[in-house]
Amino acid sequence: MTQQNQAAPDVAGWTTDCRTITHDVLAALGLPRDLVRTDPGRAIRLVGEQLDERAADPALQTEQDRMFNSQVIMGFTAEFLISVHGARWDWVIDASSPLGGRWVITDFVHPMGQETAPVDVPGLAYEAAAGGDPGLVDVINRAERLSMIRVFR
Structure with a gap:
């Protein structure tokens, strides 16, 4: 993958859409909408517990459930990495992708x-x-390892 910003889709819009997912989930759980930014560990723990409960019986999960879970995991993982590691969303050109590129989290501090x-x-x-x-x-944890942000493994 090579990073190129010239032909990037709307990164700001994508970022806002992902952040909206996290805000909506937190609000639905009766938690502050900005909890990922103010207390990322707590937010991840509470949402992770909810996801674990929802996935307790994979045989009962529909494709719609899996897509919802994927969006929640994506949104919360990204917001955690952005809040904790100073990263950001970006678009990278990738010829192997049917879209011609991929959304990635990059620029970790x-x-x-x-x-x-x-x-x-x-x-x-x-x-x-x-x-x-x-x-x-x-x-x-996997995202942090792949980013090479971890000092100790």
Whole structure:
């Protein structure tokens, strides 16, 4: 994947749409809409518990449930990475994608100034939801490893 911004779709719109997902889910749970920004660990723990309960019996999950779970995992993983690691959404050109590119989280602020890698958060979220194991913390851990943000593994 090579990063190019010239032909990027509306990154600001995509970012807003993803943030709206997290705000709506938190509001539905009776929590502050900005909890991911103010207390990211608590937000992830509470939403992760809800996802785990919803996925307790994968045989009862519909395709619509899996798509909803994928969107929630994507939104919360991205917002966590943005809030905690100073990252941002971007579009990268990828000829192997049917869309010609991919949405990624990139520009992580590494504590030791080292280079980091963009992470295909929508892909990770889809894999987790489709596999019936929407472990939000596990997806975030995997995203952090793939980004090379972790100093210790």
